[in-house]
Amino acid sequence: DTGVSQDPRHKITKRGQNVTFRCDPISEHNRLYWYRQTLGQGPEFLTYFQNEAQLEKSRLLSDRFSAERPKGSFSTLEIQRTEQGDSAMYLCASSPRSERNTDTQYFGPGTRLTVL
Amino acid sequence: AQSVTQLDSQVPVFEEAPVELRCNYSSSVSVYLFWYVQYPNQGLQLLLKYLSGSTLVKGINGFEAEFNKSQTSFHLRKPSVHISDTAEYFCAVTRYSSASKIIFGSGTRLSIRP
Numbered sequence: 001d002t003g004v005s006q007d008p009r010h011k012i013t014k015r016g017q018n019v020t021f022r023c024d025p026i027s028e029h030n031r032l033y034w035y036r037q038t039l040g041q042g043p044e045f046l047t048y049f050q051n052e053a054q055l056e057k058s059r060l061l062s063d064r065f066s067a068e069r070p071k072g073s074f075s076t077l078e079i080q081r082t083e084q085g086d087s088a089m090y091l092c093a094s095s096p097r098s099e100r101n102t103d104t105q106y107f108g109p110g111t112r113l114t115v116l
Numbered sequence: 117a118q119s120v121t122q123l124d125s126q127v128p129v130f131e132e133a134p135v136e137l138r139c140n141y142s143s144s145v146s147v148y149l150f151w152y153v154q155y156p157n158q159g160l161q162l163l164l165k166y167l168s169g170s171t172l173v174k175g176i177n178g179f180e181a182e183f184n185k186s187q188t189s190f191h192l193r194k195p196s197v198h199i200s201d202t203a204e205y206f207c208a209v210t211r212y213s214s215a216s217k218i219i220f221g222s223g224t225r226l227s228i229r230p
Contacts, residue, residue, distance in 0.1 A: 033216070045219070056217060093160075104165070105162075105218065
């Protein structure tokens with residue numbers, strides 16, 4: 001069990017550029033989540049997948065944000081036309097599925113985005 | 117909608133002293149409750165969770181929390197802290213019916229003084 005991995009760990013970009021982050025969940029975890037954490041705040045839910053299906057999206061996820069999980073394994077989060085307000089830590093988590101929906105979410109180390 | 121309030125943004129304590137980190141939640145439906153810890157430059161790690169049953173929940177590293185439904189609280193405690201407990205602690209909730217979405221509090225930074 002190698003844990004949830006995220007790549008890159010840090011990304012600096014200029015306003016208006018597009019960026020893409022990758023998340024590799026724990027093997028055989030069929031649920032994958034994206035959160036955003038700004039300085040001094042707790043993580044905020046963005047979206048989650050069960051296998052390749054995107055089942056819920058937060059209103060925080062504007063049209064400039066898109067997430068995919070094409071084969072039900074790794075996931076990508078793309079931000080188009082980045083803005084300074086997008087600067088944050090982007091966290092990925094995964095969990096196995098259970099009937100009671102109570103399985104622990106295991107978090108990756110995050111990707112820190114800085115938009116200049 | 118659910119919300120979580122962590123009443124203290126920072127808590128300084130001396131090593132080997134007891135500590136309590138306060139958490140209150142608001143929800144019109146039943147929820148599951150969690151405490152996560154974030155050590156410097158590391159990802160979030162689950163400390164403990166309350167799903168049902170005994171209201172006193174024991175977690176890793178000697179931490180425990182007590183669910184109080186009437187006061188809608190889920191305070192985290194440790195009888196004697198160590199320097200290695202220095203971290204940010206997040207209280208969180210999910211609804212029974214949509215446990216995929218975790219709602220986090222704003223965090224409490226615990227700093228331990230020697």
